[in-house]
Amino acid sequence: AQSVTQLDSHVSVSEGTPVLLRCNYSSSYSPSLFWYVQHPNKGLQLLLKYTSAATLVKGINGFEAEFKKSETSFHLTKPSAHMSDAAEYFCVVSDPGNTGKLIFGQGTTLQVKP
Amino acid sequence: NAGVTQTPKFQVLKTGQSMTLQCAQDMNHNSMYWYRQDPGMGLRLIYYSASEGTTDKGEVPNGYNVSRLNKREFSLRLESAAPSQTSVYFCASSEEHRRANYGYTFGSGTRLTVV
Numbered sequence: 001a002q003s004v005t006q007l008d009s010h011v012s013v014s015e016g017t018p019v020l021l022r023c024n025y026s027s028s029y030s031p032s033l034f035w036y037v038q039h040p041n042k043g044l045q046l047l048l049k050y051t052s053a054a055t056l057v058k059g060i061n062g063f064e065a066e067f068k069k070s071e072t073s074f075h076l077t078k079p080s081a082h083m084s085d086a087a088e089y090f091c092v093v094s095d096p097g098n099t100g101k102l103i104f105g106q107g108t109t110l111q112v113k114p
Numbered sequence: 115n116a117g118v119t120q121t122p123k124f125q126v127l128k129t130g131q132s133m134t135l136q137c138a139q140d141m142n143h144n145s146m147y148w149y150r151q152d153p154g155m156g157l158r159l160i161y162y163s164a165s166e167g168t169t170d171k172g173e174v175p176n177g178y179n180v181s182r183l184n185k186r187e188f189s190l191r192l193e194s195a196a197p198s199q200t201s202v203y204f205c206a207s208s209e210e211h212r213r214a215n216y217g218y219t220f221g222s223g224t225r226l227t228v229v
Contacts, residue, residue, distance in 0.1 A: 034217055043222040090156060102218060104156035
């Protein structure tokens with residue numbers, strides 16, 4: 001069965017410093033992986049996705065993630081945090097059984113301090 | 115282009131009351147989904163509809179029913195609301211369930227409180 005574990009429930013960084021949000025996945029198949037962002041009281045927005053093409057995936061707003069099969073990881077990074085990055089981030093894996101279901105991690109809240 | 119539209123945005127129910135959450139998409143997507151979001155638990159799938167005319171249970175279907183009214187609309191019904199159903203509900207759609215690796219489009223959510 002597929003599963004996703006986000007290793008930190010809360011991450012705090014200072015504006016201008018790097019961001020690292022960690023995600024490990026479990027999958028018997030070649031997974032499709034996503035990062036979604038949710039700003040307070042808003043819906044979810046797709047940041048980036050990995051679908052078995054390049055292992056380094058670039059997304060919106062300067063975020064990127066690297067798929068590492070040997071480590072079963074898909075960590076999200078950004079070189080320099082901005083105040084507007086403060087939000088909740090979800091690592092997501094797709095169910096490969098042609099059902100279209102997405103399996104969500106528990107979420108990581110990113111706090112950006114001035 | 116509105117994407118996925120959910121109504122209402124907020125609702126307070128008394129225990130035992132019923133209500134229907136509405137969802138409509140204008141992207142000609144085949145597949146639609148209902149999720150609930152609870153603190154520390156991410157999003158959990160309630161029901162989904164791979165295509166018009168079909169519906170299937172997700173991870174947490176108990177206490178809910180759904181109707182795929184047509185290709186655009188997918189409603190979620192609570193027949194007898196319970197406090198455990200207090201949550202934020204998200205509707206989402208995707209081009210086709212086999213192509214979910216292209217991601218979903220989410221609505222902005224319905225915040226439901228059952229007292």
